[in-house]
Amino acid sequence: MQKPYIAKKIETKWQKEWQKKNVYRASSKNDKKNYYVLEMFPYPSGKIHMGHVRVYTLGDVLARYKRCSGYNVLHPMGWDAFGMPAENAAFENKIHPAVWTKQNIDNMRTQLKAMGLSYDWDLEFATCDPLYIECQQKIFLDFYKNNLAYRRKAWANWDPVDQTVLSNEQVIDGKGWRSGAKVERRKLPQWFFKITEYADDLIDSLDELKNWSNQVKVMQKNWIGRSEGLKIEFKIEKINKQIDAENIEVYTTRPDTIYGASFIAIAPDHPISKSLAASNKELQRFISECNQIGTSEEALEKEEKKGFNTLIKVFHPLEEGKFLPVYVANFVLMSYGTGAIFGVPAHDQRDLDFANKLNLPIKVVVKDTSNKSEKISKVAFTGDGEIINSGVLNGMNTSEAKSHVMNLIENKKIGKRSKQFRLHDWCASRQRYWGCPVPIILCDECGIVPVPITQLPVLLPEDVTFDKIGNPLDYHEDWKSVKCPKCNKNAKRETQTFDTFVDSSWYALRYPAPNSKEPIDKKEMIKWSPPDQYVGGIEHAILHLLYSRFFNRGLKKTKYVDFDEPFKGLFCQGMVCHKTFKGPNGWVEPENVRFRGDRAFLKSSNQELKIGRSEKMSKSKKNIVDPMSIIDKYGADTARLFMLSDSPPERDLDWSENGVDGCWKYLKKIWGHFHNYKFTQPNFSILKDASEQQNKIRREIHTCIQNTTDSIESFRYNSAVASIRKLSNLLLNLDNIDSNLILEQIILEGWQSYLIMLSPITPHIAEELWLLINKKSSILLQKWPEVNRELLKEQKIRMAIQINGKLKNTIEIEQKEIKDRALQESKAMALDNIKSATTKKKPKKIIVIPGRVINIVL
């Protein structure tokens, strides 16, 4: 009578057992090396989704693999607990953000535990814990004292109806998500971190991050956007009393195109624009129109190019007698360069769009050598080429002309070489309740006053309501009113809270000692940090990871740590996607769909549904599969196995019910086999007497071990699963061979290795089956199987024989013949179809790549 595979039963059993024995406790005892695996902690949105299942399974496999490979492993979990959804829930469901968040954390912790993840739960914390708030406030004050944080005015999205600040997400098509009112921009005092101070270092150090994906490094480099350009003063033609300036300073990265300039454009919030607007209603109107675009870069860039002619003209600095008109333009940003540009329509797409709109001249000054036509109408030529129509610059190439113009301008003392960054300082304050309060007191007399360390933490008041729109801290007079620590007069607390990216910028350093009074416990931190491997979604490639890199540098400056980079290794995984289903009444959840062949129908009414392509699982499209329903139905091991099976971790994964079913069937098959097979006691010493035939089988087993190990080491978990399955297929087929003592040992060796390699992926079933072949100790304590290299060496090698690069035949050679070109060639030429082909036509050339391929060119 076969024991049925009831996943739930064994999973709960082992989860209890492991918890009881505290097997995942991170300790740095004994002489093993330490290894810190960290996955990006989740926002407690309510319940775990498939994206969580994926990233935490990936990290868990690594953590378990490292434990088997002889490391002490730190593998913690916590909660990115502040953020907007809690406030939205408060507004919609009248539940306090703290209560909502705690409920979600409790629920999600239970769910994560059901997945059998190997966390040391003793290290858990949430960013909304009073102790974490206190530590973060201490760090902030140190940053402030070290000139890494400052307060200034900056734009924010303003909803004029709701009278509140909106996040970019809450602005939909330029309108407020609740009020529907056209969103405006407003300048408000906000807190900034001086990330630009490290701009050079943040780019240059990318080269040292060897275990970071190149993709992320390139994105960060472009995001920081270092450019070596030129600042030039353009003299204003006539003194204009309204503006308090004689020049307009312009920044350019293309000084070589200066002869192609046909206009100057300044930002709507440029000082000159503002001065002119004071007495010009029309310009005022234009500027306020520009201010309605919103704050997102995407919106600004996509907006139709518009300009306002100021009627001011400036002299061209190199071309005698030439004047350029000055426009206020909606695509020029005050925050980049000098807030003013010279427009070269022929060689910049935005300038060209602008020129076409306003009928400005287009003068070609760089010759596109790949294109015969010199005319430019709709597409600007932005590449390098030969300079033409440019006086002294004619005939130079782009880079010669660039340095020539820079020298000219510098010699004339009307400009300077200048390095600029696209990156701007990090605006780290929010006008919201559910976040870590900025520990500052604003005093009419003393200005900005830090809250004294002894008065920390500044905690959020609990008695707030969310029926009023806006930031409840602003209305909370009791909480706001304090005495100034300096002069003891009445003062107000800063009512802004930190961007949640601040919370997530240093949490990794907190896990080694989460209860320490010090923000970062040096003794514990030094044993583990920085994390050896960080795992998370590619969507965090820039903001979270760049902010963390800055923050770590700040922590170094303020003496909390002594290293620059927060994460030694970084791996970014793809998203979990699913097909979408749409019926007459909108999107339909996969669980309500019934399939007949290729077609989908609504379960309740049999209405046919339209099947859409696979997209990121999202609430709006309802293409969500609840991980818990999968764990209930199949078990955590099946869910974990499927997560790793098909897609490579860095790519998007398509959720498929069939795939999950397949994984479950597979585990059931393995389960059945272990319960039917009678394993012998290990006696591996007799393996040395194995026959060549038996060694061939061992060789295949060890090849699988080698491939699995290589795949895990390089994060190719899907390939690892494939090699593991290959190994089990091989071992299952051995059942049909006549048994003998040596073969039994080979099979036992194979299955032992198999289970150990399977255990990081599906730990529960692996532990349960391990009992059947080795009743002594837990599989979690086993050593990763070692590859017998001697065995692999004896393998025969198969070589491809090609004619004109196309495969025609193969030959087999011995390992010792690997360098014998002549032998390989003669073996190839002796093959029937090669012989007949080469007698018909004489080979022109024979290329022999020893041990790999022979190509005969006819």
Add this chain to the structure above:
RNA sequence: GCCACUGUGGCGGAACUGGUAGACGCGGUGGAUUCAAAAUCCGCUUGGGGUAACUCAGUGUCGGUUCGAGUCCGACCAGUGGUACCA
């Protein structure tokens, strides 16, 4: 718009630094078992042509480099992520 990535059978994907395209799985299909079905097991499964040995084509599209390209280069098309207040 800009930056980055991805594109291989019916589907997910494999192929180490350019060297046998399709490993491993899903689905499909044929068979075994069964009174029947489910489950399970075994075979086949890129497309075209051929009774067959075999042969031609084939890795988003077009072009290039090379003895040889899924892999390198150029242009294009499509999808995805980010775009600074979603996390």
